[in-house]
Amino acid sequence: MSRILMLYASVTGNTEELAVAIAEMLQKYNHEINMKTFDADAIDVEEFNKYDAVLVGTYSWDDGAMPYEVEDFYDELEDVDITGKLVGVFGSGDTFYLETFGGAIELLGERFVELGADVLPDWIKVDLEPDEKDFARCQKFVEELNRKLESMTE
Numbered sequence: 001m002s003r004i005l006m007l008y009a010s011v012t013g014n015t016e017e018l019a020v021a022i023a024e025m026l027q028k029y030n031h032e033i034n035m036k037t038f039d040a041d042a043i044d045v046e047e048f049n050k051y052d053a054v055l056v057g058t059y060s061w062d063d064g065a066m067p068y069e070v071e072d073f074y075d076e077l078e079d080v081d082i083t084g085k086l087v088g089v090f091g092s093g094d095t096f097y098l099e100t101f102g103g104a105i106e107l108l109g110e111r112f113v114e115l116g117a118d119v120l121p122d123w124i125k126v127d128l129e130p131d132e133k134d135f136a137r138c139q140k141f142v143e144e145l146n147r148k149l150e151s152m153t154e
């Protein structure tokens, strides 16, 4: 069993749907998941040390920008050593926004890579509400995460 921190920002519930689905899939592997939302919970980057993996979900805003409630977290990431930390990013956007579709997910993923984290290769960007295909992709994402977690405990 591994400990996983799941953080997400969601206004209309699409990213939350993904977060809940991913958490349920992970629980089937008996991992312990602590879920927090950026708008309601205190989030301290220092607590990363207590977890084997960190998953971060966000919607995108205004030309692919990071939502306001995620900005402090994004800025504070450089204050902790996350070298080699197992991380995954996901979220909902809107393909209507073309080039800035899922921009905040890109920003987050790039930041984690820059800081040396071990970022899962699939950065899950979903168009509005997740459908069956998106949930199947989440399942693959979870399997990859589980594989990595298992190899860490071997």
Ligand SMILES: Cc1cc2nc3c(=O)[nH]c(=O)nc-3n(C[C@H](O)[C@H](O)[C@H](O)COP(=O)(O)O)c2cc1C
Pocket: 009, 010, 011, 012, 013, 014, 015, 016, 058, 059, 060, 061, 062, 063, 064, 065, 092, 093, 094, 095, 097, 100, 101, 102, 103, 127, 128, 129
């Ligand atoms: C004012 C405004 C600006 C937005 N800008 C973007 C954007 O640049 N890129 C994008 O992918 N989605 C953009 N969106 C769409 C949201 O990211 C999308 O509706 C998403 O599904 C919301 O996720 P949530 O249900 O988790 O809150 C924008 C939405 C609004 C209302």
